[in-house]
Amino acid sequence: MPETLEPEIVLIYARASNGAIGHENTLPWRLPADLKRFKSLTMGKPMIMGRKTFESLPGLLPGRRHIVLTRRDSWKSEGAEIVGSVDEALATARTSATDEIAVVGGAAIYDVFRPLAHRIEVTEIHRDYPGDTFMKPLGPEWVETRRDDHPEAGENPAFSFVTYERADKAGA
Numbered sequence: 001m002p003e004t005l006e007p008e009i010v011l012i013y014a015r016a017s018n019g020a021i022g023h024e025n026t027l028p029w030r031l032p033a034d035l036k037r038f039k040s041l042t043m044g045k046p047m048i049m050g051r052k053t054f055e056s057l058p059g060l061l062p063g064r065r066h067i068v069l070t071r072r073d074s075w076k077s078e079g080a081e082i083v084g085s086v087d088e089a090l091a092t093a094r095t096s097a098t099d100e101i102a103v104v105g106g107a108a109i110y111d112v113f114r115p116l117a118h119r120i121e122v123t124e125i126h127r128d129y130p131g132d133t134f135m136k137p138l139g140p141e142w143v144e145t146r147r148d149d150h151p152e153a154g155e156n157p158a159f160s161f162v163t164y165e166r167a168d169k170a171g172a
Helices: 032-042 051-056 086-093 107-116
Strands: 008-016 020-022 046-050 065-069 080-083 100-103 119-125 142-150 159-166
Touching: 008 032, 008 107, 032 119, 032 159, 046 051, 046 086, 046 107, 051 065, 065 086, 080 086, 086 107, 100 107
Parallel strands: 008 100, 008 119, 046 065, 046 100, 065 080
Antiparallel strands: 008 020, 119 159, 142 159
């Protein structure tokens, strides 16, 4: 009998130099290249997110499942699949025929899923921004395996698309 591969859990976020990832439930910057990358990384995949992240979206993002992890039993939203635990979120996401599960925020959701993640896709924005939600830098258990640097252009800051993999899996 063929072995069934578990989908990879991939954290996806943008982080300013000072660690900011959000301000007043929105992104503190406007970076079209990051939005385009986010779309390409999540299209056709189940996305796990917290309630506040879901509420910050402009609406349902086409071509993706929206799995919302929340402690609010009575919270409902058209088009969102509501779950109450990490295990339930993963079980729901695994019903998709896909090789990846995208974890897309916010900070508390990233903290819970980081120990389970296989890969992290970060847009590192090379500028400080005001924020009320921050991400800690990654520890030594993560190794950079790919980097694509982009210079400042007009009002857009310099940024890098960076892929990190677990140190014990990188290059395997």
